[in-house]
Structure formats: structure tokens, C-alpha cells
Amino acid sequence: MFNDDGNFIMQWGTVGKNDGQFMNPTDILVDPQGLVYVVDSGNDRIQKFDGNGKFISKWGDSGSGDGQFDRPGGIAIDSSGFIYVSDIGNNRIQKFTANGQFVTKWGSSGSGDGQFNGPMGLTVDPSGYVYVVDIGNKRVQVFAPSNQTTANP
Numbered sequence: 001m002f003n004d005d006g007n008f009i010m011q012w013g014t015v016g017k018n019d020g021q022f023m024n025p026t027d028i029l030v031d032p033q034g035l036v037y038v039v040d041s042g043n044d045r046i047q048k049f050d051g052n053g054k055f056i057s058k059w060g061d062s063g064s065g066d067g068q069f070d071r072p073g074g075i076a077i078d079s080s081g082f083i084y085v086s087d088i089g090n091n092r093i094q095k096f097t098a099n100g101q102f103v104t105k106w107g108s109s110g111s112g113d114g115q116f117n118g119p120m121g122l123t124v125d126p127s128g129y130v131y132v133v134d135i136g137n138k139r140v141q142v143f144a145p146s147n148q149t150t151a152n153p
Contacts, residue, residue, distance in 0.1 A: 001053075012053030017043055020055040027121075029083070031073045031098065037083065044069040046085060046100065057102030064090050067102040073134050074133070078124040079119055086119040086132060093119060093132060093143075 013022045023042025030036050034051040045060035060069045070089025077083055082103060083096045092107035109115050118135025121142045124130050128145035 003064065004069060010053065012049070012134055013038075020047070020053075021048075022047075026072070027074045029077055031081070035098075038103065039072045039075050039085065041071050041088075042075065042117060044072065046075065047082070048100070059096070060085075066105065067094070067096070067100075069094075073119065074121040076122045076124045076127055076130070080128075083088050084122055084130060087121050088120060091116040091119065093122065093130065102139075106143070114141070114143075116141075122134075125134060 001011065003009055007096060011121045013020055015021060015023065017023065022038065022040050025038050026041040027039040028036065035091055036049040036051065036096065039045045039074040040047050041115050044062040047058045048056045058071065060067060062068060062070065064070060069087050072085050074086040077085065081098050083098060085094050087094055091109040092105050094104040094105045094109060097103060107114060107119065109117065111117060116134050118134065119132050120135045122131060129141040132141050132143070
């Protein structure tokens with residue numbers, strides 16, 4: 001963590017599988033309340049911390065079921081506080097509550113609209129549209145708040 005002048009303030013985490021440890025963290029999100037979510041890709045989970053790095057909770061494990069991951073990559077939040085996670089190995093996006101409760105998912109392997117080949121980075125605009133970087137298909141897909149494909153630039 002750094003201040004506005006770029007001076008080092010603090011750090012947290014070590015290598016491992018326990019709470020507060022990481023194996024290949026790939027993205028980070030700070031919500032409006034200052035809570036920090038870290039995509040712990042190597043452990044197939046999301047970890048949640050307070051603004052001082054104190055562990056709060058985690059969710060996810062390895063697999064292809066609801067709430068499971070195969071190399072989670074990116075994370076984003078919408079204006080209602082829902083958390084979106086790109087699930088690279090399962091070629092899908094999953095949506096969760098801020099406490100990690102699974103809400104829905106979409107996507108499958110392929111190159112058609114709504115399909116992915118390695119979804120990585122993602123963001124949500126103020127209107128709720130979800131933008132997903134589909135690295136293997138070399139494109140960005142945009143999904144309406146109802147999770148329907150609206151654009152395929």
C-alpha cells in the first residue's frame with residue numbers, strides 16, 4: 001500500500017494456502033467501504049480484507065461448480081455491491097454478493113457471442129454493463145445488466 005505521494009505504507013500476505021496467504025494473486029479490488037478483495041488465482045479463491053490487511057473471509061475452491069474456480073483472474077464490483085470474477089479455466093464469469101454468496105454465472109468455451117477463451121480482466125460501468133477482456137479470442141465483450149451480449153467489438 002502506498003500513499004498519494006507514492007511512499008510505501010504497508011504490505012500483507014505471504015506465500016501459501018492459509019488465510020492471508022497467496023499463490024499467484026492476479027487482481028485486487030477496493031470497494032466503496034474500503035474493503036479489499038484479492039483474487040488468489042493459485043488457490044482458486046477470493047480473499048477479503050479490511051483496509052489494514054486484516055483477513056475477513058474467503059470463498060471459492062478448485063472446480064467447475066457454482067462458486068468454484070479454475071484460475072480466477074479479474075474482479076470488479078457494480079454499483080449495487082455485487083462482485084464479478086472472471087474464471088479463466090472455466091471460461092465464464094461468476095457473480096457474487098459482497099459476502100461471497102454465489103448469484104449467477106454466464107459463459108462457456110468458444111468464440112461465439114457470450115463464449116470465452118480465457119476471460120481475464122473485467123470492469124462494470126455505472127449503468128451495470130460488464131466489460132470482459134477475452135484474451136484467447138482477442139476481443140472485449142460487453143454484457144448488459146441482464147447478462148446478455150450487447151456488443152462484440
